[in-house]
Amino acid sequence: MFKILESSELTANIFRMVVEAPRVAKNCLPGQFVIVRTDDESERIPLTICDYDRAKGTITIVFQIVGAGTKIMSGMKAGDSFADFVGPLGRPSEFCEEDIEELKKKKIVFIAGGVGTAPVYPQVKWLREQGVPSDVIVGAKTKDILILEEEMKAVAENLYITTDDGSYGRSGMVTKCITDLVKEEGKQYDVCVAIGPMIMMKFCCLTTKELGIPTIVSMNPIMVDGTGMCGACRLTVGDEVKFACVDGPEFDGHKVNFDEAMRRQQLYKTAEGRAMLALEEGDTHHGGCGHCE
Amino acid sequence: MEVDVLKKIPVREQEPAVRATNFEEVCKGYNKEEAEAEASRCIGCPVDRAMCIKGCPVGINIPGFVKEVKEGNVEAAYKIISESSALPAVCGRVCPQESQCEGKCIRGIKGEAISIGKLERYVADTAREMGIKPEAPSEKNGKKVAVIGSGPAGLTCAGDLAKLGYDVTIFEALHKAGGVLVYGIPEFRLPKERVVAKEIENVKSLGVKIETDVIIGKSLSIDELLTEEGFDAVFIGSGAGLPKFMGIPGENANGVFSANEYLTRSNLMKAFDENSTTPIMRAKKVAVVGGGNVAMDAARTALRLGAETHIVYRRSEEELPARVEEVHHAKEEGIIFDLLTNPVEILTDDKGWVNGIKCIKMELGEPDASGRRSPVEVPGSEFVIDVDAVIMSLGTSPNPLISSTTKGLEINKRKCIVAEESNGQTSKAAVYAGGDAVTGAATVILAMGAGKAGAKGIHEFLSQK
Numbered sequence: 001m002f003k004i005l006e007s008s009e010l011t012a013n014i015f016r017m018v019v020e021a022p023r024v025a026k027n028c029l030p031g032q033f034v035i036v037r038t039d040d041e042s043e044r045i046p047l048t049i050c051d052y053d054r055a056k057g058t059i060t061i062v063f064q065i066v067g068a069g070t071k072i073m074s075g076m077k078a079g080d081s082f083a084d085f086v087g088p089l090g091r092p093s094e095f096c097e098e099d100i101e102e103l104k105k106k107k108i109v110f111i112a113g114g115v116g117t118a119p120v121y122p123q124v125k126w127l128r129e130q131g132v133p134s135d136v137i138v139g140a141k142t143k144d145i146l147i148l149e150e151e152m153k154a155v156a157e158n159l160y161i162t163t164d165d166g167s168y169g170r171s172g173m174v175t176k177c178i179t180d181l182v183k184e185e186g187k188q189y190d191v192c193v194a195i196g197p198m199i200m201m202k203f204c205c206l207t208t209k210e211l212g213i214p215t216i217v218s219m220n221p222i223m224v225d226g227t228g229m230c231g232a233c234r235l236t237v238g239d240e241v242k243f244a245c246v247d248g249p250e251f252d253g254h255k256v257n258f259d260e261a262m263r264r265q266q267l268y269k270t271a272e273g274r275a276m277l278a279l280e281e282g283d284t285h286h287g288g289c290g291h292c293e
Numbered sequence: 294m295e296v297d298v299l300k301k302i303p304v305r306e307q308e309p310a311v312r313a314t315n316f317e318e319v320c321k322g323y324n325k326e327e328a329e330a331e332a333s334r335c336i337g338c339p340v341d342r343a344m345c346i347k348g349c350p351v352g353i354n355i356p357g358f359v360k361e362v363k364e365g366n367v368e369a370a371y372k373i374i375s376e377s378s379a380l381p382a383v384c385g386r387v388c389p390q391e392s393q394c395e396g397k398c399i400r401g402i403k404g405e406a407i408s409i410g411k412l413e414r415y416v417a418d419t420a421r422e423m424g425i426k427p428e429a430p431s432e433k434n435g436k437k438v439a440v441i442g443s444g445p446a447g448l449t450c451a452g453d454l455a456k457l458g459y460d461v462t463i464f465e466a467l468h469k470a471g472g473v474l475v476y477g478i479p480e481f482r483l484p485k486e487r488v489v490a491k492e493i494e495n496v497k498s499l500g501v502k503i504e505t506d507v508i509i510g511k512s513l514s515i516d517e518l519l520t521e522e523g524f525d526a527v528f529i530g531s532g533a534g535l536p537k538f539m540g541i542p543g544e545n546a547n548g549v550f551s552a553n554e555y556l557t558r559s560n561l562m563k564a565f566d567e568n569s570t571t572p573i574m575r576a577k578k579v580a581v582v583g584g585g586n587v588a589m590d591a592a593r594t595a596l597r598l599g600a601e602t603h604i605v606y607r608r609s610e611e612e613l614p615a616r617v618e619e620v621h622h623a624k625e626e627g628i629i630f631d632l633l634t635n636p637v638e639i640l641t642d643d644k645g646w647v648n649g650i651k652c653i654k655m656e657l658g659e660p661d662a663s664g665r666r667s668p669v670e671v672p673g674s675e676f677v678i679d680v681d682a683v684i685m686s687l688g689t690s691p692n693p694l695i696s697s698t699t700k701g702l703e704i705n706k707r708k709c710i711v712a713e714e715s716n717g718q719t720s721k722a723a724v725y726a727g728g729d730a731v732t733g734a735a736t737v738i739l740a741m742g743a744g745k746a747g748a749k750g751i752h753e754f755l756s757q758k
Contacts, residue, residue, distance in 0.1 A: 232554045
């Protein structure tokens with residue numbers, strides 16, 4: 001069992017937890033993920049690692065309620081335990097293996113969207129610890145759903161916050177922000193790391209391609225085992241089929257077939273939606289809503 | 294009970310029409326009377342000459358245990374089997390006996406071979422019901438061995454080493470122990486709680502510890518096991534690996550699954566149960582591509598989930614790699630076999646969901662390297678099978694998690710770990726390996742044989758230390 005040491009709701013439907021998982025904390029690096037199960041009946045839920053403390057043997061996760069599984073997770077409190085918490089899975093971010101002096105010469109910009117801010121944080125923090133500064137753009141629909149602002153401010157060289165409705169920071173989407181920074185404000189970047197909803201990553205990649213900035217994205221497709229066994233997470237990168245769990249989750253964003261990846265994410269949408277409705281409405285759910293059979 | 298020495302005592306099974314709609318075990322096994330009658334057919338060849346023992350990858354003293362069954366001594370029979378096998382209830386169900394022990398049985402020359410598998414199952418099931426368990430050795434030798442993977446290779450290796458007094462820990466990547474026995478083979482062939490979980494309990498009662506949720510190569514490296522974690526030797530039984538796909542157009546469409554994914558959802562995650570939190574696509578018409586045991590398992594699962602199910606296989610019935618019994622059961626249940634048929638494209642609707650599989654007819658040409666006649670396309674014979682899901686069951690390629698993170702561990706051209714067949718020794722000191730990680734996808738019993746060889750190799754190595 002894996003004990004939850006801290007649990008809080010960062011903003012509506014987005015939660016943060018610190019979990020005791022010494023075997024994961026020992027060897028994990030930015031870019032990797034874990035798979036959790038709340039109890040013995042639970043599905044396997046993949047989540048990116050937001051932070052880790054090797055000395056304390058803890059992992060911080062941040063997640064958004066998207067289905068029945070994460071809904072149950074959101075009800076767990078400090079003192080409760082996960083039945084399973086396995087990782088680190090996937091490959092670490094590419095820069096973890098690069099020469100630090102070479103890295104220092106690069107201008108790096110991160111683009112984080114929504115709950116994607118969580119996996120961006122450990123990357124920016126890791127770079128800061130190696131003495132590599134990086135800029136961060138964080139996008140959110142409105143000010144209310146912005147997360148990890150203070151934490152990010154502490155590790156980013158420059159933090160640019162932009163809200164779709166202009167309720168905080170800059171106004172507009174992240175694609176506008178990166179375009180403005182490069183075209184209007186004289187910023188130059190050698191590499192971009194974009195993490196967020198697939199639709200955001202797709203449009204980020206279209207923008208950075210135009211701006212000529214190589215871009216890495218972190219894919220979060222449907223998975224079962226997370227160790228390469230099932231192939232549910234396969235996606236097309238260039239003209240190759242890759243498994244996100246063992247070949248990724250990070251890939252060259254300019255080569256990812258996002259349309260296919262987004263379509264594949266819909267595979268169980270109805271099944272997930274049904275499970276969630278049944279959970280929310282319990283015995284009062286008898287169909288007829290048009291979404292279930 | 295009347296016995297014709299030339300004929301097997303038939304085993305009771307669920308009626309095909311009934312079992313096609315449930316996940317209960319197909320074969321009901323022998324009762325006492327049937328088992329004793331079947332055992333009475335055994336000629337009782339002497340142990341040093343019995344062909345059946347030579348046909349068994351773990352060398353069970355078959356005439357010995359069959360004699361005890363005949364005389365009604367189940368406990369004695371169980372002890373004889375346990376000397377060689379940690380998983381008799383599993384093997385009695387899933388071993389390809391027809392090509393191993395039963396294939397070599399002298400009775401089989403004139404009549405039908407003894408039903409050794411069904412007798413083994415009877416002994417294991419009855420012993421379990423009687424509460425007979427293997428005992429942990431009273432003396433430990435103080436040496437620690439790590440076993441990677443809790444499938445048939447790992448469980449066998451761990452059990453054998455524990456019997457010799459080693460302190461054994463199995464590391465399992467998934468949340469549940471059993472490997473392919475829990476994620477791969479369906480409930481209707483191998484009940485999970487009643488059979489697999491109990492056999493794993495038996496291995497644990499020998500003193501073996503199992504730590505789930507640890508991925509060797511990620512959570513911990515093999516070198517860390519040998520240094521920081523204080524293990525004296527490591528056995529790698531990490532299994533087969535990544536599912537293969539054909540590389541034809543439409544393969545990433547919604548509704549195309551690997552057999553591994555489909556079976557893992559149904560078996561490990563229990564998605565066949567409507568109350569499971571893990572979803573599975575409940576298709577109307579399914580094509581399973583491939584002809585092995587895994588293809589049969591996937592097809593029979595899809596059928597039970599309510600689909601009209603086709604097996605699409607490029608060779609003819611004779612070349613089907615699946616066990617004859619599995620093919621027979623699948624046919625009885627109503628699986629449609631489209632043989633000498635090869636997919637060329639998966640067709641989709643405008644939203645990217647599967648709505649058909651385009652195939653081409655094949656004919657058998659000259660024998661290939663495997664000795665099987667290789668199929669060649671019949672020009673212009675393309676046709677479409679109308680399906681809404683396709684399950685690819687084409688085998689696997691090795692998982693790179695361990696080989697890519699372990700220095701000094703040699704792999705071959707096919708990326709399988711290189712290990713001595715006789716003792717499992719790899720190119721790295723103190724590291725042994727066996728099972729599908731070494732051979733590529735094979736059978737439960739061959740993996741168990743390799744686990745046994747690995748235990749022997751590790752014991753020899755650590756005895757010299």
